[in-house]
Amino acid sequence: MNTVKIVGTGLLGTSIGLRLRTRGVRVLLADASPTMAALARDMGAGEPDDGSACDLIVVAVPPDVAGQVIAAELRRDPGATVTDVASIKGLLLQQVRGLATKAELDRYIGSHPMAGREKSGAVAARHDLFIGRPWVVCSDEDTPPGRLRQVLALIETMGATPVHLEPDFHDAAVARVSHAPQVIASLMAAQLVDAPPEGVGLAGQGLRDVTRIAASEPGLWARILSGNAAEVRRVLLGVRDGLDRVIDALDTGEGAGADAGAGVDAGAGSRTLKPGAVAELAGVIAAGNEGYDRIPGKHGQAQRRFEPVTVLVDDSPGSLGRLFAAIGEIGVNIEDVRIEHAAGQPLGIVEVFVEPRVAHELAEALRRRGWRVPVERLTEENT
Amino acid sequence: MNTVKIVGTGLLGTSIGLRLRTRGVRVLLADASPTMAALARDMGAGEPDDGSACDLIVVAVPPDVAGQVIAAELRRDPGATVTDVASIKGLLLQQVRGLATKAELDRYIGSHPMAGREKSGAVAARHDLFIGRPWVVCSDEDTPPGRLRQVLALIETMGATPVHLEPDFHDAAVARVSHAPQVIASLMAAQLVDAPPEGVGLAGQGLRDVTRIAASEPGLWARILSGNAAEVRRVLLGVRDGLDRVIDALDTGEGAGADAGAGVDAGAGSRTLKPGAVAELAGVIAAGNEGYDRIPGKHGQAQRRFEPVTVLVDDSPGSLGRLFAAIGEIGVNIEDVRIEHAAGQPLGIVEVFVEPRVAHELAEALRRRGWRVPVERLTEENT
Numbered sequence: 001m002n003t004v005k006i007v008g009t010g011l012l013g014t015s016i017g018l019r020l021r022t023r024g025v026r027v028l029l030a031d032a033s034p035t036m037a038a039l040a041r042d043m044g045a046g047e048p049d050d051g052s053a054c055d056l057i058v059v060a061v062p063p064d065v066a067g068q069v070i071a072a073e074l075r076r077d078p079g080a081t082v083t084d085v086a087s088i089k090g091l092l093l094q095q096v097r098g099l100a101t102k103a104e105l106d107r108y109i110g111s112h113p114m115a116g117r118e119k120s121g122a123v124a125a126r127h128d129l130f131i132g133r134p135w136v137v138c139s140d141e142d143t144p145p146g147r148l149r150q151v152l153a154l155i156e157t158m159g160a161t162p163v164h165l166e167p168d169f170h171d172a173a174v175a176r177v178s179h180a181p182q183v184i185a186s187l188m189a190a191q192l193v194d195a196p197p198e199g200v201g202l203a204g205q206g207l208r209d210v211t212r213i214a215a216s217e218p219g220l221w222a223r224i225l226s227g228n229a230a231e232v233r234r235v236l237l238g239v240r241d242g243l244d245r246v247i248d249a250l251d252t253g254e255g256a257g258a259d260a261g262a263g264v265d266a267g268a269g270s271r272t273l274k275p276g277a278v279a280e281l282a283g284v285i286a287a288g289n290e291g292y293d294r295i296p297g298k299h300g301q302a303q304r305r306f307e308p309v310t311v312l313v314d315d316s317p318g319s320l321g322r323l324f325a326a327i328g329e330i331g332v333n334i335e336d337v338r339i340e341h342a343a344g345q346p347l348g349i350v351e352v353f354v355e356p357r358v359a360h361e362l363a364e365a366l367r368r369r370g371w372r373v374p375v376e377r378l379t380e381e382n383t
Numbered sequence: 384m385n386t387v388k389i390v391g392t393g394l395l396g397t398s399i400g401l402r403l404r405t406r407g408v409r410v411l412l413a414d415a416s417p418t419m420a421a422l423a424r425d426m427g428a429g430e431p432d433d434g435s436a437c438d439l440i441v442v443a444v445p446p447d448v449a450g451q452v453i454a455a456e457l458r459r460d461p462g463a464t465v466t467d468v469a470s471i472k473g474l475l476l477q478q479v480r481g482l483a484t485k486a487e488l489d490r491y492i493g494s495h496p497m498a499g500r501e502k503s504g505a506v507a508a509r510h511d512l513f514i515g516r517p518w519v520v521c522s523d524e525d526t527p528p529g530r531l532r533q534v535l536a537l538i539e540t541m542g543a544t545p546v547h548l549e550p551d552f553h554d555a556a557v558a559r560v561s562h563a564p565q566v567i568a569s570l571m572a573a574q575l576v577d578a579p580p581e582g583v584g585l586a587g588q589g590l591r592d593v594t595r596i597a598a599s600e601p602g603l604w605a606r607i608l609s610g611n612a613a614e615v616r617r618v619l620l621g622v623r624d625g626l627d628r629v630i631d632a633l634d635t636g637e638g639a640g641a642d643a644g645a646g647v648d649a650g651a652g653s654r655t656l657k658p659g660a661v662a663e664l665a666g667v668i669a670a671g672n673e674g675y676d677r678i679p680g681k682h683g684q685a686q687r688r689f690e691p692v693t694v695l696v697d698d699s700p701g702s703l704g705r706l707f708a709a710i711g712e713i714g715v716n717i718e719d720v721r722i723e724h725a726a727g728q729p730l731g732i733v734e735v736f737v738e739p740r741v742a743h744e745l746a747e748a749l750r751r752r753g754w755r756v757p758v759e760r761l762t763e764e765n766t
Contacts, residue, residue: 114585128732134585165581173582176574181593184571186671187625188564191618193674198548199556202497202517203678209592210564211678214671222665225633226656233633235574240626242570243619250608250616273609282605288569288597291576295586295594310511320720321704321711328704337703337720349515374511 001025001153005054005080007069008032009040011117012085013060014125017045019158022127028052032061040122053077056150059084062220063227067095074104081147083111083154087174088227089138089167109151110138110167112174113160120217131159138167175231182213182221183236189214246284249277306335307359308351312372323350323371330365332358384408384536388437388463390452391415392423394500395468396443397508400428402541405510411435415444423505436460439533442467445603446610450478457487464530466494466537470557471610472521472550492534493521495553496543497561503600514542521550558614565596565604566619572597629667632660689718690742691734695755706733706754713748715741 004020005028006013017027017040027046031037041048057073059066063086070092073082086092089110096108115133117124135155139148155162165173189211192200225232252272313319320339327334336353354362366373387403388411389396400410400423410429414420424431440456442449446469453475456465469475472493479491498516500507518538522531538545548556572594575583608615635655696702703722710717719736737745746756 114587116587116589126732133587136585163581163584169579169582170585173578173585176578176582177586177590180574181571181590183626183629183667184567185589185593186668187622187629188567189672189674189678190625190667190670191559191563191621191674192677193670195556195559195677196552197677198546199552199559200677201546201679202519202553202556203560204497204499204516206499206568206596207560207564208678209595210568211671211675212592213589214668214675216668216672218665218668218672221668222661225629225664226661229633229635229656233630236626236630236633238574239570240623240630242573243566243623243626246566246570246608247616247619247623250612250619252612273612278605278609281608282601284566284573285569285597285599285601285604287573287576288594289572289599289601291572291574292594292597294575294578294580294583295572295591296584312514318711318716320717321707321709324707325704328701331701333699334703334722336722339719347515349511374509 001055001150001157003028003052003054004154005030005049005057005073005077006040006046007057007059007073008061009036009045009122010060011120011122011124012113012115012129013058014040014043014045014122015115015127015129016058016060016085016154016158018043018125018127019130021046023157025157028054036122040125043122043125045122045125054080056080056154057082058154059086062086062223063088063092064223067092067099070096070108071099071104074100074107080107081150082108083151085111085113086227087112087178087224088171089136090171091227093138093167106142106144107147109143109147111151111155112136112138112170113155113158114174114178115160120220128159130155133160134163135160136165136170137162138165138170171228171231172234175228175235179225179228179232180235180239182216183225183232184239185211185214186216186221242284242287245280249273249280306353307356308338308353309359309363309366310374311350311352311366312374313348313350319348320350326366326369326371327352327362330362332362332365384438384533384540386411386435386437387537388413388432388440388456388460389423389429390440390442390456391444392419392428392505393443394503394505394507395496395498395512396441397423397426397428397505398498398510398512399441399443399468399537399541401426401508401510402513404429406540408540411437419505423508426505426508428505428508437463439463439537440465441537442469445469445606446471446475447606450475450482453479453491454482454487457483457490463490464533465491466534468494468496469610470495470561470607471554472519473554474610476521476550489525489527490530492526492530493550494534494538495519495521495557496538496541497557498543502598503603511542513538516543517546518543519548519553520545521548521553554611555614555617558611558618562608562611562615563618563622565599566608566615567622568594568597569599569604625667625670628663632656632663634660689736690739691721691736692742692746692749693757694733694735694749695757696731696733702731703733706735706749709749709752709754710735710745713745715745 003026006017007030009029009031020027021044028049029037029040029046030049054077057080059069061069066084066086070082070084093110113130113135115130152162313323332354334352338351339348363373386409389400390413392412392414403410404427411432412420412423412429413432437460440463442452444452449467449469453465453467476493496513496518498513535545696706715737717735721734722731749756
């Protein structure tokens, strides 16, 4: 790769530019908004597009305009290989087929990096966004090997892992693992809009995790969901089937507003539920267990590979600095850190993740130095 | 507190015992399963129940049997204050009222610590499980102050923060922030059961977060959901309303099995959707934004209230200590920290969250000291 043009300097386009620049590749930046292109340039993602011919063009615009932009780029630069990073692939390929000649089509290979953040725009970009992530490539038997090699070289440069999939298979898969979960998280979070503050104040990490991606951008997601409507709808119909079964199982026959406890025998909280209702509820949770177990790397890498050492610190300036200085003196490398602030207490709960073999030693060394280190947690393997 | 009896040595009961033991309180352990009681004892949570009179009895059994156990304990030990940790409070109180005398009722104060793990049982217990967490107390005007003080002393010993709520208010609140999210996470995870492995392999952190609590125990959750059926159902009906609207908005009129792209104009991926459908989808995501913003606590609020300053550090022992020492010298208080590792590179990306008014100053001061501080990211409000 000598010269790569990036069309669309949002989160993904700018992140790709940043990383290409670390490898010395010449990067041309184009965006419908000159301000956004200038921001990406200021961040170090490349230089303004001067119309030079390119080896590779990466289209990183929203999915509803990607087809037109891909076709325009294929026409404009007759030597370039063109790829895109849109999260829908089937509909997009059809659009490009309708707009491009056969010769132009030979130069187009759709792709989709499975990476993102709940923040968007060039300012959220980072050159390491794609490291270790799957990057779907939608080539087929007609794809010229030299063109495919260019796209694979891009993926390798990003530190990502290429995954070859059919466009329709891709769309069905991302509907399940990305698009439908977005809808579900948003719908759950929306139930909090009119909740009393004292009630929402009881929220724990479970609710935070379920709803974290509900912070995502409405405009972009309306485009993504629209572009993969049939597949997302299919998954959501499955969710609704399950939801209907749960709602039916929870029906005490008294209406949602009635006092659920009236007339219930002591010790038989579920007596007013229909026969089979409890088994239905347990079945839904059990099916969730089974589905969850299918997710690779589900616990997050840091939690799996590293052991947490919990330290209680005063919630005051400098206390974290003293803690990390102490850990540095002890000579242990910190792999990850989580800080929680105790509700209503001037106390921080710091979880320092380290290599399992040094966790006990670190805990002991910190205790000897007067740090408050509660009894170590067991690793997941031990529980 | 001299002697506390814990009835039910699962995750919560054993965790309470572990912490009471660190304070030298005598803890008696009872469980319907002698094996489970012995496991809790072996973990250091207390000694076998010998029938001694107690100051305080903590009932930590599943919610469907809690009422009977509470009533039995009130009768057995006529001097003891009895509390419980069940996640339903309204129905339980009614059950206890049906089983206990007025004098016995005066000694019962229901409570509920907002803490847990997706793992269950004594082996998952930790004495710091409750630190900084809200702990709901359901006392009323008839509660003798001396009895209430005993329960508050327990909560204080656990490091938790008491929150006084009416039983019915509590049940409605936990339906929203805990019970319904459990159902939603399980239903989403269940959609992965028959997904092809290559598809699930595309999963990212978003799906992992949405489904993390889907790993929870079916039996316990069937009991919890049954015991709070009306309130959970009410929240789920709200989710279903939203889900129906999304499913309707995604209807391309071609059926879920049809080829969504057929006959679509190039560049108009959403052309086949009904008028208003895209706005409906954007509205659902926007409502999710709004609901998510209402969740107090760490990674929601910390990210919003505080400004991240990103620093690139060598991934070696001591480098974090030097960084935090420098920040301490600069005199800035750290509110939160996130560390990401660039896989395969000896580099850590540290996000230090601070008060917005000092973020720029901190970035400049760190740069002057030779730290690698890339261009500051804008806060979410600015993106």
